Amino acid sequence: MGQAPVVYGQSDRPPRGDYARAREDYTCEQNWQAYSAQDHDTYHRLYQRQSAQLPGLASQAFIDALPLLGAKECIPRFDDINQRLRRATGWEIVTVPGLIPEVPFFQLLANRKFPVTDWIRKPEEFDYIVEPDVFHDLFGHVPLLFNPVFADYVQRYGEGGLKAARLGACEQLSRLYWYTIEFGLIREGGALRAYGAGILSSAGELPYSVRSPQPQRLPLELLRTMRTRYKIDSYQQTYFIIDSFQQLFDLTEQDFTPLYQALQGQPEFAAGASMPDAAGTTNP
Template structure:
């Protein structure tokens, strides 16, 4: 494991249009490093915290058959313990052997450039605090359950893991070009809210779906949302909401397709996006059926 960056004063990211200060302790007595990583303060978790994680895990795992993609279901046991919040180092022993990735603790949401840089170096930032019992059914910002249960199993899939690294590498360039916000929409509609077509039907692979008991059914089974074949320009033009189920989902055929989509230089896409208008959530363009 690399030596952590030196401790520094860091500024939390602001999520969406909220005026509420971001959750998480970004000082930690100087324990947060310049790259926003920090030690997982596992000893600070209370019995109630572990019970919340256990209940969330049990409820969500019961929803997966017929809704989650095969790769996710296959990898979920690699998280290890189910009855408490796992220690990150325990997961890393298995994850690094599988795909060369590791998870690193962060105090909460972090700005785009440190986020992209961590991904480019095969390090996935995991928020280490957990929601309160009264937030059991819904939380706006990602917590340790969302990040561990939703994201980490997919990093055990070699092709998907390579896609996330390539996304991070492209994100560094997008930041330099002032296009980070547009590229973030691709992350939202793939890593967070992506659907994949399997031989037995549509399934979820996005963490925002897989960690939400309500959205899992909505995304895969409901007739309400539009489901569109993934097109890079279309996805990066499409706005999204953070406080309701998605109105649009983008569908891929396999993870190799997703990886190949990120191979070309995105500069022409960013140039096109400068003059093309954004598309509101739930709006179909001419020729789109919304039934991919």
């Protein structure tokens, strides 16, 4: 779940959302008055459930930034969040009706604008939803945009995405988005914690990603990550770990053109594929 570009072609039904109200760049106005009491209640219950799980599982940077979303008893007004977000990192959130094509998505990120879907899931979708809704986007993604280093990484990703689109490498780059911004893990104080939005907004995957012995967890390495397919309909079988947001930013400071060239003709890794390490053993 999330705005990762390659996800767009993997749904078996058209995207949800009223695209007739979107501008040429796919943004629109948040119609806050249109939310029903049930919509606000759904958001509040989701917020309560997820925030209660965060201690010991989520990145402290995320926990510290979460209150900056503001209202938690109802769906926040995006304009209110933007007043704080612009002051903190120069970012803003913009409303979109749902999933958008990859190039407009990259353009928004490159201009420090994060697209947030404004509709919310139905009560019967409380535990699982295929596409990102306003809870996933706000709760999962926006808090870390208040972190200057992570916010710079997301902008750099958008700039890199525009280049990848020109080079025909969006699929490879989308895997980096998936395994960092959506499903990334980080070591903080020697402990494993989640920072990816897809994990942080999921009641089941948050404890699974950090504590379960089932998935493999590998240090983030760009070529390995961009060769690894991922799951959109189940918990991840592989997670990639960083030691800091600065490390993540520094990894993406280089020109990716040689990486895309190195990936040509290389076989992909299945989502749960293990790979021998230097000692000849298998991870994990």
